[in-house]
Amino acid sequence: xxxxxxxxxxxxxxxxxxxxxxxxxxxxxxxxxxxxxxxxxxxxxxxxxxxxxxxxxxxxxxxxxxxxxxxxxxxxxxxxxxxxxxxxxxxxxxxxxxxxxxxxxxxxxxxxxxxxxxxxxxxxxxxxxxxxxxxxxxxxxxxxxxxxxxxxxxxxxxxxxxxxxxxxxxxxxxxxxxxxxxxxxxxxxxxxxxxxxxxx
Amino acid sequence: xxxxxxxxxxxxxxxxxxxxxxxxxxxxxxxxxxxxxxxxxxxxxxxxxxxxxxxxxxxxxxxxxxxxxxxxxxxxxxxxxxxxxxxxxxxxxxxxxxxxxxxxxxxxxxxxxxxxxxxxxxxxxxxxxxxxxxxxxx
Numbered sequence: 001x002x003x004x005x006x007x008x009x010x011x012x013x014x015x016x017x018x019x020x021x022x023x024x025x026x027x028x029x030x031x032x033x034x035x036x037x038x039x040x041x042x043x044x045x046x047x048x049x050x051x052x053x054x055x056x057x058x059x060x061x062x063x064x065x066x067x068x069x070x071x072x073x074x075x076x077x078x079x080x081x082x083x084x085x086x087x088x089x090x091x092x093x094x095x096x097x098x099x100x101x102x103x104x105x106x107x108x109x110x111x112x113x114x115x116x117x118x119x120x121x122x123x124x125x126x127x128x129x130x131x132x133x134x135x136x137x138x139x140x141x142x143x144x145x146x147x148x149x150x151x152x153x154x155x156x157x158x159x160x161x162x163x164x165x166x167x168x169x170x171x172x173x174x175x176x177x178x179x180x181x182x183x184x185x186x187x188x189x190x191x192x193x194x195x196x197x198x199x200x
Numbered sequence: 201x202x203x204x205x206x207x208x209x210x211x212x213x214x215x216x217x218x219x220x221x222x223x224x225x226x227x228x229x230x231x232x233x234x235x236x237x238x239x240x241x242x243x244x245x246x247x248x249x250x251x252x253x254x255x256x257x258x259x260x261x262x263x264x265x266x267x268x269x270x271x272x273x274x275x276x277x278x279x280x281x282x283x284x285x286x287x288x289x290x291x292x293x294x295x296x297x298x299x300x301x302x303x304x305x306x307x308x309x310x311x312x313x314x315x316x317x318x319x320x321x322x323x324x325x326x327x328x329x330x331x332x333x334x335x336x337x338x
Contacts, residue, residue: 001304001305001335001336001337001338002337002338003301003337003338007301008289008337011249011276012248013248014246014247014248014253014278015248015251015252015253016253017253018220018253019218019220019255020218048201049201050201050202050203051201052201061216061217062216063212063213063215063216063217065212071212071215072215073211073212073213073214073215075211075212075214075242076212087215087216088215088216089215089216089217125207125209125210125213125216127209127217133248133276133278133289136246136278136287137203137204137206138206138207138208138209138280138287139204139205139206139207140207140208140210154207154208155207157207157208157285158205158207162202163202163205164205166202166204166205167204167205167207188204189201189202189203189204190203190204191203195203
């Protein structure tokens with residue numbers, strides 16, 4: 001059922017302040033005694049709304065498999081090794097420009113039994129709150145050049161090619177830190193005040 | 201600018217997204233059910249409104265619970281689950297607080313928006329599909 005925007009999409013978003021955020025939560029490589037195995041990456045970008053305004057001080061949460069393609073979640077039974085130095089969960093608040101930044105390792109691809117020989121491309125799950133109910137977003141970010149992207153029914157649940165491209169990060173040499181970590185940039189756009197909500 | 205498309209929350213968010221019990225003397229209990237009436241064991245619900253926030257996962261029975269304060273006629277409930285490409289949103293009205301919005305819903309489905317008293321707690325089930333499908337808002 002369609003509700004008037006001012007009753008719904010523009011209503012204040014969830015008061016997520018009771019989810020604590022510490023600075024170290026943004027570095028997924030320093031949550032244990034030692035560093036995780038895998039390709040260390042910096043994952044950064046801006047959150048704006050569809051009217052082009054930065055979304056400041058909003059909660060961004062990420063979760064992912066480890067470099068071997070295994071989640072810490074006990075329900076994941078993929079026979080790839082767990083990494084005692086990697087949980088795969090991070091959170092941060094966007095800054096005054098709407099920017100977020102995580103340090104993590106590149107997740108591995110993993111099989112998921114959806115169909116014969118089904119593999120998920122490497123991806124990082126993102127949750128973004130934004131200022132209004134209508135700006136709430138949960139999605140997945142992918143890596144450029146992944147040969148599994150065209151084969152993935154989840155990415156391909158987005159019918160248009162441009163929409164799918166919006167979920168693929170780009171490698172960025174300027175974000176890359178020499179001798180330390182590769183940089184990927186991915187900008188996020190949440191629904192703004194003028195946006196037309198998608199129908200179900 | 202085109203909003204970033206939504207993708208499913210998937211099955212493995214439980215270790216990463218902290219649950220928030222909510223605060224208040226009203227306990228709400230419910231079940232998340234699919235179109236066949238089967239429990240959805242790996243769903244996530246967020247409750248918001250009037251400065252309140254709760255976030256809870258469903259268990260193997262599809263059951264969830266949270267605590268709130270009744271300070272407004274309704275709370276917004278957002279549902280995430282592995283089978284949903286995009287989250288769904290509905291409203292939970294407190295009993296006797298139904299206003300214009302439930303009244304504008306067809307009479308046979310209005311009750312899906314209203315919690316009911318059940319032995320000291322409020323009961324509010326969410327049905328994703330089927331004849332008793334909860335009214336969702338866009």
